[in-house]
Amino acid sequence: xxxxxxxxxxxxxxxxxxxxxxxxxxxxxxxxxxxxxxxxxxxxxxxxxxxxxxxxxxxxxxxxxxxxxxxxxxxxxxxxxxxxxxxxxxxxxxxxxxxxxxxxxxxxxxxxxxxxxxxxxxxxxxxxxxxxxxxxxxxxxxxxxxxxxxxxxxxxxxxxxxxxxxxxxxxxxxxxxxxxxxxxxxxxxxxxxxxxxxxxxxxxxxxxxxxxxxxxxxxxxxxxxxxxxxxxxxxxxxxxxxxxxxxxxxxxx
Numbered sequence: 312x313x314x315x316x317x318x319x320x321x322x323x324x325x326x327x328x329x330x331x332x333x334x335x336x337x338x339x340x341x342x343x344x345x346x347x348x349x350x351x352x353x354x355x356x357x358x359x360x361x362x363x364x365x366x367x368x369x370x371x372x373x374x375x376x377x378x379x380x381x382x383x384x385x386x387x388x389x390x391x392x393x394x395x396x397x398x399x400x401x402x403x404x405x406x407x408x409x410x411x412x413x414x415x416x417x418x419x420x421x422x423x424x425x426x427x428x429x430x431x432x433x434x435x436x437x438x439x440x441x442x443x444x445x446x447x448x449x450x451x452x453x454x455x456x457x458x459x460x461x462x463x464x465x466x467x468x469x470x471x472x473x474x475x476x477x478x479x480x481x482x483x484x485x486x487x488x489x490x491x492x493x494x495x496x497x498x499x500x501x502x503x504x505x506x507x508x509x510x511x512x513x514x515x516x517x518x519x520x521x522x523x524x525x526x527x528x529x530x531x532x533x534x535x536x537x538x539x540x541x542x543x544x545x546x547x548x549x550x551x552x553x554x555x556x557x558x559x560x561x562x563x564x
Contacts, residue, residue, distance in 0.1 A: 363524050363531065370510050370523045371534045371542060373421040377450060377508045378536040380416035382498065390497040392454035392507070392538075401466035401556045403451040404511050422448045449523065451562060453506045454538075455494035467556030469493040471503055478505045478537075498538050504553070508536040512550065512563040533564050 384393040393415045397405040406412055409419065455462065471487040479486060479501030486492055486501060495502040512522040512533045522530035532546045545564060554562040 363526070367524050367534065367544065371544075374450065374508050374510065374534050374536045374542065376421040377417060377452075378540065378542075381452075381454065381507060382540070384415040385498060390499060392456055392495070392497060394456040395452055396456055396463055401463050402513075402560060403453055403463055403554065403562060404448050404513070405463070406448055406452065422450055449511055451509050451511050451564070453494050453504065453509065455491075455496050455502070463556075464493055464554065467554055467560070469503065470551070470553050470555075477503065479503075495538055500538075505537045505539065506535055506564060507538045509564040510534045514552070514559075514561040514563070516559040530563070535564050 381392055381395075385391055395406050395412055395415060395417065396403070397407060406417075406422070412418070412422070455464065469490065471493075474483045477483050477486070481492075481501045487503060492501065493503045495505060495507075510523050510533045512520070512530045514520055519528055520530055522533065524531045524533075530547055530550070532544055533550060534542065535545050536542045550563045552561040552563050554560075
């Protein structure tokens with residue numbers, strides 16, 4: 312009697328075919344690709360947002376340092392803020408040569424210009440002193456500091472603030488009649504604007520908007536330091552063009 316141990320079980324046939332390997336269909340591959348792209352997009356967006364936040368914090372830290380130096384220099388000059396603007400350029404972001412700035416405690420580590428397409432990041436010192444007597448910087452200095460009548464704001468146009476923005480004690484309807492009071496000379500002066508330093512936000516025809524914190528080529532806002540030592544982030548919805556000059560230059564805060 313033959314053993315039944317070698318007989319195949321009911322319903323199972325012997326086969327010489329190799330088992331079929333599982334494979335992705337085209338649809339499944341497309342789904343995987345889409346998922347990877349979505350995850351990469353989310354990761355990139357989060358990293359960019361974190362980078363912009365870091366730039367904003369660093370920018371404010373630099374502004375506080377610049378304000379501290381300006382106020383300390385003012386305290387040594389009967390409360391008058393230092394004269395640090397270039398005498399031959401109609402923009403608030405052109406300052407004097409390095410040796411003069413550093414005599415006020417204003418150093419390149421906290422006041423610089425970046426590469427044209429860069430956002431935040433490390434200073435680019437190659438651009439710091441392109442000319443012998445002036446330097447374009449990453450920040451705007453708004454003190455009315457010119458000892459003569461040839462100041463930067465007199466070579467352009469300052470837009471008066473709205474009544475709700477004005478912080479001084481001189482009646483608003485009176486002070487806006489006097490353009491010489493657009494910016495303060497000292498910490499106790501009334502002025503249209505009590506801004507001392509601000510991160511640069513500039514438009515100029517033929518060039519991309521220049522600002523520290525941008526998205527899709529446009530500024531998201533700007534940090535502002537006031538003469539009373541307070542500071543705040545001004546969102547792009549609240550920013551306005553406050554200064555304009557020849558050639559189409561506009562400066563915002």
